[in-house]
Amino acid sequence: MDDVVVVRAGSGPEVLLVHGGAGPRTTWGALSALADRWTLAQVHRRGYPPSPAPQAGQDYEVDARDLAPLLAGRPHLVAHSYGVLAALLAAAAAPGSVRSLTLIEPPLTYLVPGDGDVARLEHLGDTVLTHGMDTDPADLREFLHLAGASVDDGPLPHQVVAGVRRAHGARLPSQGRPRLGLIRRARIPVLIASGGHAAAHERICDALATTLGGERTVHMGAGHYVAAAPGFTDRLATFLRTSENNNP
Incomplete structure (x- = not known):
């Protein structure tokens, strides 16, 4: 179905x-x-x-x-x-x-428009959806934190990695x-x-x-x-x- x-x-x-x-x-x-x-x-x-x-x-x-x-x-x-x-x-x-x-x-x-914090959020979101797990690690963790994922300085949890991979290639919100x-x-x-x-x-x-x-x-x-x-x-x-x- x-x-x-x-x-x-x-x-x-x-x-x-x-x-x-x-x-x-x-x-x-x-x-x-x-x-x-x-x-x-x-x-x-x-x-x-x-x-x-x-x-x-x-x-x-x-x-x-x-x-x-x-x-x-x-x-x-x-x-x-x-x-x-x-x-x-x-x-x-x-x-x-x-x-x-x-x-x-x-x-x-x-x-x-023109707000630095909002522009940073847009940049991070577009980057992660475009590059997935190949995103710069610091940028990836910053985005995950803003997106509500529970992450620390250790390896990313399996479910978080799965979520990043699922989102990879999504239509960018900035285009909507x-x-x-x-x-x-x-x-x-x-x-x-x-x-x-x-x-x-x-x-x-x-x-x-x-x-x-x-x-x-x-x-x-x-x-x-x-x-x-x-x-x-x-x-x-x-x-x-x-x-x-x-x-x-």
Whole structure:
């Protein structure tokens, strides 16, 4: 089968969860309590079993096409990191099919031109996705730290190496230009979240919240994996409930 796999748990309105470079369990495990009120639908992007492998590397444009039929039931859409690009592309293509958007630390570096920290993040991301494990070791570790990987001065853990190899050759986030104006004009409720661990991520999220007219929240304690940070689950639950009431 060529379709991506979606694993659902819980009951109630659907919350479609789109992970980034890490898999669904790592990214969304802390949200399990929401299944008492919502149907949590975890998308496994191509390359993340049990979904099939991509034909030519990770690609947010392919991911967006995979998401399109999953929006038929008008879910709340929650996306993290690289997965935000696909979520925004899919939402812009069919704004009426998304009940709300929660966007966590996206790599939309073009929103903050001329900022040194943001330019450094873009450079590191493009370099690692282009060169994989052949990236300069210092640059690779700096990027992995910003991307939430648990690394120290020793050999890189097996799962981290596997993640770098999976990302190698991906479509570069710096090339993505989602049609944000369409999303804002559709008045989709938007929540932008970050983890307070890196200036570049904070400035990108600030700019995205301004561009989309969205709510802004910061939850420290889990680095790039903001969904696991203290207080985030409650904040998301409040946002989802408000979106249900105001955007039925």
